[in-house]
Each structure stands twice: as C-alpha cells, then as structure tokens.
Amino acid sequence: xxxxxxxxxxxxxxxxxxxxxxxxxxxxxxxxARVYDKVPFYKESFDKAGVKPSDIQSMKDISKLPFTTxxxxxxxYPFGMFAxxxxxxxxxxxxSGTTGKPKVAGYTRNDIKMWAETTARTLVCGxxxxxxxxxxxxxxxxFTGGLGMHYGAENIGAAVxxxxxxxxxxxxxxxxxxxxxxxxxxxSYCLFLSEAIREEGLEGKLKLNCAFLGAEPWxxxxxxxxxxxxxxxxxxxxxxxxxxxxxxxxDCLEKTGLHIFDDYFYPEIIDPVTEEPLPYxxxxxxxxxxxxxxxxxxxxxxxxxxxxxxxxxxxxxxxxVRMARLxxxxxxxxxxxxxxxxxxxxxxxxxxxxxxxxxxxxxxxRKGAMDTLxxxxxxxxxxxxxxxxxxxxxxxKIARDMESSLLIGxxxxxxxxxxxxRSEGKAVRIIDRRTVYDKE
Ligand code: DLL
Numbered sequence: 001x002x003x004x005x006x007x008x009x010x011x012x013x014x015x016x017x018x019x020x021x022x023x024x025x026x027x028x029x030x031x032x033a034r035v036y037d038k039v040p041f042y043k044e045s046f047d048k049a050g051v052k053p054s055d056i057q058s059m060k061d062i063s064k065l066p067f068t069t070x071x072x073x074x075x076x077y078p079f080g081m082f083a084x085x086x087x088x089x090x091x092x093x094x095x096s097g098t099t100g101k102p103k104v105a106g107y108t109r110n111d112i113k114m115w116a117e118t119t120a121r122t123l124v125c126g127x128x129x130x131x132x133x134x135x136x137x138x139x140x141x142x143f144t145g146g147l148g149m150h151y152g153a154e155n156i157g158a159a160v161x162x163x164x165x166x167x168x169x170x171x172x173x174x175x176x177x178x179x180x181x182x183x184x185x186x187x188s189y190c191l192f193l194s195e196a197i198r199e200e201g202l203e204g205k206l207k208l209n210c211a212f213l214g215a216e217p218w219x220x221x222x223x224x225x226x227x228x229x230x231x232x233x234x235x236x237x238x239x240x241x242x243x244x245x246x247x248x249x250x251d252c253l254e255k256t257g258l259h260i261f262d263d264y265f266y267p268e269i270i271d272p273v274t275e276e277p278l279p280y281x282x283x284x285x286x287x288x289x290x291x292x293x294x295x296x297x298x299x300x301x302x303x304x305x306x307x308x309x310x311x312x313x314x315x316x317x318x319x320x321v322r323m324a325r326l327x328x329x330x331x332x333x334x335x336x337x338x339x340x341x342x343x344x345x346x347x348x349x350x351x352x353x354x355x356x357x358x359x360x361x362x363x364x365x366r367k368g369a370m371d372t373l374x375x376x377x378x379x380x381x382x383x384x385x386x387x388x389x390x391x392x393x394x395x396x397k398i399a400r401d402m403e404s405s406l407l408i409g410x411x412x413x414x415x416x417x418x419x420x421x422r423s424e425g426k427a428v429r430i431i432d433r434r435t436v437y438d439k440e
Contacts, residue, residue, distance in 0.1 A: 017319075039083050062268070067287065070103065073097070073103050074101050078104045079104065084294055084295050091107040093107075096342060103241055111244075112151065115152075115244050118248070120153075124156065125235060130158060131158075133181050134158045135183050135184070136149050144245025146164055148239070165338075168193060171193060172200060181207050181209055182208070183232075186338040187213040189369070209233065210235060211234050214236060215239075216338050217326055223236070233253055235253075238258055242298055247261065256314060256322070257323060260320050264291055266289040269307070272330045280310065281308060284308070285306060286305045286323065304330045305330075307326050336408055341406055345406060349405055360378070363376065371434065373411070375411070378414075378417050
C-alpha cells in the first residue's frame, strides 16, 4: 500500500516465487562457473568436494557447494578471493578479522551500483524519498556503514549530510538547522543522541521521523525506548562487510522481520554443528551467497550470526524472504560501539608485550548509552613492583597500541600476577555486562 506512493518502486524487487527462483538459479550458475574459473581458492575447494559448476541444476543444489569461512578469507588475505583483476576494482573496504588481519572487500563499478540499489531499498523500507534530508552518522572510511548508506540515499535523490559518527553537538545542530528527517547510525549512538536531544530541550522541535539502525546487536526494549524518546520509527538494518556492508536486509515499517534482498544475496540457515541446511522457521547460522557480486563474491559464506528465515509475503507487499532479528553469534566476536572486536586480536597483541602474562580478562559494559571496553592483564612481578608512574606509562602505551589495532578506545589495567581468577575448564576471558540480544 504505502509502497505504491514511493518513487523507488522497482518492479524487479517484488516477484513471484517461481520468477525469483529462476532468476536466482540463472545468477548462481553464472557465479559458480565464474569463481571456479577465476578464484584458485574456489577451484580447489570445489574439486576437493567433488562438485563441478555443471552440477548446479536447481537452487537446492547449492547445498552441494562447500562453505566459505572467515578463516578462508584470512588465508587468502588481502586480495586472494577477488574474482577480477585489480584494475576493475574501484573500492576497498575492510573490517576486523580474528587476529591481526582484517577482512577485505573489493567492489567493481557494477558492485557499487548494486550496493547503491540495496541500500536505497533499505532507506525506502522507511519511506525515504527525494524530499528527505538524511543525516548519515555511520563512520565514513574503511567501515562500510558510511559510504554504503550514503550512496543509497543519493540514489533515491535525498539530500545526504555525510556527518559521520561522533561530535554530538554538531549532530544536534545539523539536525535542527538542516531539518534532518532521517538518521542513519548505530542503535547505541541513536540512544545517546536521543538523550542529548532531551537534555538540550529539543524534544518535539525536530523533523526527524525515522532512523536506520544496525551494525551492532540491539534488543526490542532498546528499539521501544528509542522510538518513544524520539517519536520516530526505528528500523533494524543488517549487513556485513564480507557480503557487501549495509543493504543485505532491512525491516520495513511493519517491523515483522528484515527483508533480505534475496535477488542479490541468497540466504540459507544451517545447523552450525552438523552444517546441515535447516528448513524455514528453524533457528541456526545464517549463510549467504552473493549472486551477482563481481570483485569479491562469496559462496555459502558462514556469517556466524544466528537467526531464522521467515517465508511468506509481508503486509507491506514486498516478496523477499525475511529474517528474524539476530539472536546471537556462534563465535566470540564482540561488537563494541559498532566496532567488531575478536578476543583473539587482543590476545595476539598482549602476547607480544614483554613482562605481560597471557592471563587477561575483557570487560564490556554500558555506561548510559555508551559501551565501554576495559582489558585487565597480569604483568610479571618485576613489572608490577615498578614505580606507579612507570606502570601507568605502560598501561597508556598498551592502550594506544590496542586502539590503533582494534580501532576503538580501550582502558587498560595492569594487575598483579595471579590476581585474575583461574578457571578449571575454559578460561572466562569475556565479561559482557550488556544485554545486546533479545531473549527469545
Ligand atoms: O556492520 C555493516 C553495517 C553497517 C550494517 C551499517 C548495518 C548498518 P561489519 O562491520 O562487517 O558490517 O559487521 C557485521 O555486525 O555479522 C553482525 O554480527 C553485526 N550486525 C550488523 N547489523 C546488525 C543488526 C556492518 N542489525 C556484523 N543487528 C554482522 C545485529 C548486526 N547485529
């Protein structure tokens, strides 16, 4: 219904199941043949699994293909997974990997065009039109959030304000003076902004009506709080660097599951232990195949994100398969202020520091709307008995090194030997006091 009033109303976004499956199959067959030919990693892994591109005769046959994991990306760092020569790559983004090596995503001109379409669809899910002023508070840079949403908003013809994250005073100034109607940010930053808006007495004086929030887990309660604080719709948007960035799936205003743009990103749910595909409705690990990506296609990429797929048409009229909001991850990746942090990255840095013992604890908490990250690590007797000022100097130096590797502010605390509780089984490295996922 509301959809018909939108400028962005491409026919090919809404299709019958049979038309969609035919399109997906045609794209999958081309993709599989191409990666087999162009990416040595895929040739080797298909050969090992005994599968040939010609074996893909229906979408069900996708389960014959082997999975791709973050370890495969690390082993082929930085450009080994690319399926085009570098002269065709026009953009590179990246996000944290498990150790020192980030995950690297390349895009051709066509990939950027497709991405600008799926992020436009995302924004249209919240009724964005050419009349809107979109304040984009996702970080611009290697992170996909800023530029990803930027191109989508421009594609619709909205006026984008590329303000990036932080500088809350300026965010509020822009919001008032430029008449921002749509906001793109992480949910935690949006909550922070909503509190600043209240403190400044700006409630009811802004034109903001919708926010596109993602890049980190958040609960239904947080959504309700944001919607109440700002009297807006808060739309959950999902994506990951390895698949494209934002623009993989999005809530619409019905808020009954995120529409996966499945003409470009084919979703599956698998049992993370047996690796068997699970039927619609069952909860498991999300797996994506990028059906048309040229520079950095992924086949059956294991996201580690936990969700379930929901078939059936949405009341908004869109026909995509929907996914439930995420309920967790199958690995230990933390997302702190929108930044992905793997404990293994922290450990890899700590073991390199002389006098630092490999006993550590990572404490994540939320103070007001802000996540905090603190690392406690034991140091040798020698280091600990040094003068306080030397200890503080060392803490600051390690914090700086951590910050430049993790790309996020960290508070370091050096503690005396044997003060971190030993565990008899698996070490308890992470204490996360936040509630970030819904309890199902
Ligand atoms: O966070 C892309 C993005 C940017 C999505 C802006 C939405 C908005 P990465 O930095 O690679 O990419 O992090 C991807 O973040 O695997 C999820 O675990 C988590 N994540 C992303 N969106 C959501 C969401 C971007 N809506 C990782 N809810 C993913 C919960 C999310 N977790």
